Every structure is written in structure tokens, then in C-alpha cells.
Amino acid sequence: MKIYDLIIIGGGRASRLAAKVGRLGKRVALIEKSKLGGTCANRGCVPSKLLVGYADVLRSIKESQRHYVRSSIDNIDIKKIFKENNEYIASVDGEYKAMLNENVELFRGIGSFVSDSIVEVNGVKLTAPKIVIATGTKPKKPPFKEAWSxxxxxxxxxxxxxxxxxxxxxxxxxxxxxxxxxxxxxxxxxxxxxxxxxxxxxxxxxxxxxxxxxxxxxxxxxxxxxxxxxxxxxxxxxxxxxxxxxxxxxxxxxxxGRESNAKTLNLENTHIALDKRGFIKRDEFFQTDAKGVYVAGDAAGEHMLQHAASFEINHLYKYLFEDKKEPLKFKYMPHSVFTDPEIASVGISEQEAKEKDLDAVVSKTDWLTSAKAESMKLKYPFTKFIVDKKTYEILGCHMIGPQSSTMIHQVLTVMHIDNDIRHLKEMLYIHPALSESLLPAAINAVKDIRKLSDS
The missing domain is CATH 3.50.50.60 (FAD/NAD(P)-binding domain)
Known part of the structure; x- marks a missing residue:
């Protein structure tokens, strides 16, 4: 039996937790069945968004006619594009491993539970007073042979x-x-x-x-x-x-879609419970039904976003090793879709507001009062706000248009500090920056609320 201060099953975002705890001088066992860095860095967010960069350039060339520019693409060196992408992926594991010091012992294999406090990997039994499950998710299996996920x-x-x-x-x-x-x-x-x-x-x-x-x-x-x-x-x-x-x-x-990796953990040997979808249950402090065993990130099946997982891992470190006992509550969880068109969203949709019978105003404004937006010669971009009629609290914001994932951070800042849409209406914007299109959107939402209040 090997004894540690902390065992981590899953070397994605949780690799950073292992590194930080190792720097405290504590003994850490980090178990990873594949490459360090997890899905995001190796098979998801990062390599896919690196390809989006190439796609954006090619789209702008193909659609240059709307700017009265006739252009053509002479050659797409797709082999070189994927070669660079593959080289990035090949570097991830080493970069994550370099974060770890001598206090972190890395096990390459599948970790599974023997009991609530004992984990086995490659035939070796490990124990620790604190165990973190960060095993993420996997894509649902294709139904046909040779098909890809x-x-x-x-x-x-x-x-x-x-x-x-x-x-x-x-x-x-x-x-x-x-x-x-x-x-x-x-x-x-x-x-x-x-x-x-x-x-x-x-x-x-x-x-x-x-x-x-x-x-x-x-x-x-x-x-x-x-x-x-x-x-x-x-x-x-x-x-x-x-x-x-x-x-x-x-x-x-x-x-x-994606599904839980929990089946590999042999949780039947523990008190750890799963929900109806097969994800690991936890309380507001990330603790499972087994004392001392915690779950963070996609393995809990709540938000399934890398930025949420990173935030959770950081909070869990503070809870376990800095004695900060406040629960983590995500009041707002933003996300983006990196396509063409690009989308960004936070909070509830109009449909959810109706289902919950909320006293809210829905206001939708295009971006075309911004000269920068006008210069893109696209008619579809817009911002949609769902706002509480009484408090002016932003309940939801949804954007579609170029750079939406960047634009929405201005809204997020207001929502996190003092959620009142009037701040977006009253602030000074650089003219004619793309984000200036938020100004008329905020003005219209406030106007709509005041009209209803006066009527």
C-alpha cells in the first residue's frame, strides 16, 4: 500500500491541482489513463479552435465579394495545417508533465476504487485522506464500425x-x-x-x-x-x-453527445452514488457520498465546459488546502459556439423565462448602429437581453455575430460585479468599436422596461 496526501484520478485540468499541491510539499498520486491535459487540450477545445483560425481566414477570402473584392484561393495546404495541429497535440503531455515536481508521482493507467479510501492502478494499491475524481467524459460511441467520434x-x-x-x-x-x-x-x-x-x-x-x-x-x-x-x-x-x-x-x-467515464472507476466498491445519467453525485462542496472523496469538472455532469472545470479545480484547491469553506455557486455560466456565425450566451433564454413565468422584458437589437459592425457588411448579427422588469438584472444575454465570444465579456463583467443593465447603458464606449453595439441594445432594454412601468 502506497500512502499519499492526495490522490487525483484524471490528469486534465486536475493536473494543475496536482502541481499546486505538490508545491506545498505534500505527496500526490496523479493517475491518467492517456495523455495529461485531458480532452480539452488533446482532443477538444484547443486543437479544434486552432483549426477554426484557419477556417476563419478561408471564409473571409471566400466571402470577400460582399466587400466588392473578387478573390480566389490558389491552394489550401491541408496536410501542413493538420501537421501543425498534430504537432501541438503531441507537445501537450510533456508540457503538463513539466509542471509536476518530485512530490507528484504520475501513474499511467486506469484508476479504480477498491474501497472508499483505496484506489488501485496497474496492480498497485494507493490510499490518501483526500481523493479527487476528475475523469471527465467521453463521446458516445458511433453505431457503425470504422465510424469516428x-x-x-x-x-x-x-x-x-x-x-x-x-x-x-x-x-x-x-x-x-x-x-x-x-x-x-x-x-x-x-x-x-x-x-x-x-x-x-x-x-x-x-x-x-x-x-x-x-x-x-x-x-x-x-x-x-x-x-x-x-x-x-x-x-x-x-x-x-x-x-x-x-x-x-x-x-x-x-x-x-458525451457520457460519463464513471464505469471505469468500480464505484460499486464504494458508497459513491451516481445520478440517473450516470454522472457522479456530489454536494455543494464537491464531496461525494464517500467521505474524503471529491469530484470536479465534467465527471459531475453539471456544466461540461472547460472554463467551469478550471474554476472548480481552483476552488477545490482553496477548499481542501487553504481552509476556505465557502461552497462554489455558479450564478452565471457563459458559453460560446466557435462557428461561422459565432455565438455567445449566458443566463436563461426567452423560452426559459416564459416557462418560469418570470416578470421579464425581452429586448432584441441588431448591431448595425455600430460603424465597425456595419463595415462587416453582415445584416444578421444581434444581441438579445432578458432583463428583470423590477431590478434591471440581466437574466440572460445572447449574441450572434463575429467576435461574440469576446463581446459578451463586457456583459459578464457587469453581471458579476453589480448586475444592472443600466451600467451598460451609462458607460462610455470607444467609437466606433464593435462592442459599441451593446450600447443601443442596453438602451432599448431599459426603454422597454420603462415603457411597461409607465403603462
Whole structure:
């Protein structure tokens, strides 16, 4: 039996927790079955967003005609693009390992519980008074042999000439945007009428309208069968009416959601409980039903976002090693979809406000009063606020348009410090910066509230 001060199962964001605790002089066991850095750095957020950079440049060239510029693309060196991406991925594990000092012992393998306080990896039993589960999630398994999940494309060593992507969420849309922009013949299959169904309906509607102009999408369509023959998939598609047609694609990628990794942990040997979806239950202090065992990040199945996981890991460090006993409550959880169009969102949607029967005003304003926004020659960008009628509290903000993920941080600042939309109305903006488009959006929301108050 090897004894430690802390055992961590999962070397993604929690690698930083191991490094910080190791610097305190405490003995840490860090268990990782694959590469340090986790899904985000190796197979998710970072490598995919590096590709988005190339896609953005290519889109701007392809769409330059709206600025009265006739342009063409002479060559896309897609092999070099993916080579650079693969080289980044190859460097991640070493960079994370370099953070660890001699107090952190790294175990490469699958960690599982023998009891509430004992973990086994590679036949070695470990124990500690504090154990952190940070095992993240995995993509749902594709139903056909040789089909890919998102885990299979980073690193991507054989670039397909054509790809069919199944899904309607942000991973499917981001990857469809990237592959299409890079010159890979891309088809997106969606089983319903809607893309990004978790977004506010107005955002989802405009996104569908604009995204469909770029990407070949078949709605109300499912795959009845897919057979891999040598280097291509022969795919049988079925629409909502039952009509069948054939489709051929070199690659078939499923992006249909993610699920818990908890099955690898042998939790039946512990008091740790799972929820109905198979994620690990915890209290407001991240503690599971087993004393001294905590869970952070996607393994708890709550927010499933890297920035949330990082925030949780940082808070857990303070709770466990700085004696700060306040629970972590995310009042607001922002997210973004890095596609073309780009989306950013925080708080509730209009539909949620109606379902909860909230006394709120919904205000929607385009960006076109900003000269910078006007210069992009796009008519669709807008900001939508959901605001409490009595307190002026921003309950939700939703944006669609270039740089939305950057723009929304101005709203987030107000929401976190003193959530009152009047601050956005009264502040000084640089003219004619893109973020100036928030000014009329805030003015309109305040006007709408005052009209209702006066009526």
C-alpha cells in the first residue's frame, strides 16, 4: 500500500491541482489513463479552435465579394495545417508533465476504487485522506464500425476528401464548419429541424439560416445503415417521410453527445452514488457520498465546459488546502459556439423565462448602429437581453455575430460585479468599436422596461 496526501484520478485540468499541491510539499498520486491535459487540450477545445483560425481566414477570402473584392484561393495546404495541429497535440503531455515536481508521482493507467479510501492502478494499491475524481467524459460511441467520434480526429493523420457528420450540437457544427472551410467535402446530418437546440430559439433560427448557406445540411434525416468498403462508407439515408437514398463518404463522424467515464472507476466498491445519467453525485462542496472523496469538472455532469472545470479545480484547491469553506455557486455560466456565425450566451433564454413565468422584458437589437459592425457588411448579427422588469438584472444575454465570444465579456463583467443593465447603458464606449453595439441594445432594454412601468 502506497500512502499519499492526495490522490487525483484524471490528469486534465486536475493536473494543475496536482502541481499546486505538490508545491506545498505534500505527496500526490496523479493517475491518467492517456495523455495529461485531458480532452480539452488533446482532443477538444484547443486543437479544434486552432483549426477554426484557419477556417476563419478561408471564409473571409471566400466571402470577400460582399466587400466588392473578387478573390480566389490558389491552394489550401491541408496536410501542413493538420501537421501543425498534430504537432501541438503531441507537445501537450510533456508540457503538463513539466509542471509536476518530485512530490507528484504520475501513474499511467486506469484508476479504480477498491474501497472508499483505496484506489488501485496497474496492480498497485494507493490510499490518501483526500481523493479527487476528475475523469471527465467521453463521446458516445458511433453505431457503425470504422465510424469516428471526436476522439478519433485529434490527431488526424489521414485527411479524408469527404466527411459526413452526424449531430446538431456545437461539436458537430464546429467540426462541419472547419472541414468544409478547409476544402473537405462535408455533409451534416440532423435528425430534426433545428441546429443548436440548447440555444435561445431566435439565436438557433438565425444560426440555421446563415449556417445552411455555407454547409450542406440534410435535416430530418437519419442513417439507416453504413457499410465501410475499403476506404469509403456506403451510407443509406432515411428522411422523416421514410424516403431512402444512398450517400458515399470517405469518413463518417458521430458527434451526438458525451457520457460519463464513471464505469471505469468500480464505484460499486464504494458508497459513491451516481445520478440517473450516470454522472457522479456530489454536494455543494464537491464531496461525494464517500467521505474524503471529491469530484470536479465534467465527471459531475453539471456544466461540461472547460472554463467551469478550471474554476472548480481552483476552488477545490482553496477548499481542501487553504481552509476556505465557502461552497462554489455558479450564478452565471457563459458559453460560446466557435462557428461561422459565432455565438455567445449566458443566463436563461426567452423560452426559459416564459416557462418560469418570470416578470421579464425581452429586448432584441441588431448591431448595425455600430460603424465597425456595419463595415462587416453582415445584416444578421444581434444581441438579445432578458432583463428583470423590477431590478434591471440581466437574466440572460445572447449574441450572434463575429467576435461574440469576446463581446459578451463586457456583459459578464457587469453581471458579476453589480448586475444592472443600466451600467451598460451609462458607460462610455470607444467609437466606433464593435462592442459599441451593446450600447443601443442596453438602451432599448431599459426603454422597454420603462415603457411597461409607465403603462
Amino acid at each position: 471526436s476522439d478519433d480526429i485529434f490527431p488526424l493523420n489521414k485527411i479524408p476528401s469527404s466527411i459526413t457528420i452526424v449531430g446538431s450540437g456545437f461539436i458537430a457544427c464546429e467540426l462541419a464548419n472547419v472541414f468544409d472551410a478547409l476544402g473537405v467535402k462535408t455533409k451534416l446530418l440532423v435528425r430534426s429541424e433545428r441546429l443548436l437546440s440548447n440555444e435561445d430559439e431566435d439565436i438557433s433560427k438565425v444560426f440555421k439560416q446563415e449556417f445552411s448557406k455555407k454547409i450542406d445540411i440534410e435535416f430530418n434525416t437519419t442513417i439507416k445503415d453504413a457499410i465501410y468498403n475499403d476506404s469509403f462508407f456506403d451510407i443509406i439515408l432515411e428522411d422523416k417521410a421514410g424516403k431512402i437514398k444512398k450517400h458515399t463518404s470517405e469518413a463518417l463522424l458521430y458527434a451526438i
